[in-house]
Amino acid sequence: xxxxxxxxxxxxxxxxxxxxxxxxxxxxxxxxxxxxxxxxxxxxxxxxxxxxxxxxxxxxxxxxxxxxxxxxxxxxxxxxxxxxxx
Numbered sequence: 001x002x003x004x005x006x007x008x009x010x011x012x013x014x015x016x017x018x019x020x021x022x023x024x025x026x027x028x029x030x031x032x033x034x035x036x037x038x039x040x041x042x043x044x045x046x047x048x049x050x051x052x053x054x055x056x057x058x059x060x061x062x063x064x065x066x067x068x069x070x071x072x073x074x075x076x077x078x079x080x081x082x083x084x085x086x
Contacts, residue, residue, distance in 0.1 A: 002075040008056060009043040011072060015063035019043070025062075026055040 012022050023036040042048045042056060057072045066072050 001078045003078060004047060004073060005076050006042055006045070006053075006073045008039065008060075008072060011060045011065045012039070012043075015060060015065045017063065022056070022059060025059040026052075028055075 012019070015022075017025075019036045019039050020034055023039045024034045026038070028035045028038050038048065038052050039056065042052065048056075053069070053073050057066070057069050060066050060072055
């Protein structure tokens with residue numbers, strides 16, 4: 001079993017962006033308002049759609065804080081996660 005992990009919060013902060021600013025750059029707009037829900041949920045460790053992950057990755061790459069998608073989102077096995085918490 002695999003678990004998706006991410007470094008969205010750390011990379012966003014490294015880029016000097018707020019959740020609002022990253023959400024706006026990603027185009028997360030609803031009813032003419034910026035919706036920060038996608039970024040917040042990713043930072044909290046919830047599963048995100050691949051489109052959401054790619055948009056977040058693209059904007060963090062443009063900000064110069066990552067190179068590969070795996071720098072932002074990666075898979076860990078359940079065993080690896082359990083071992084990391086010991």
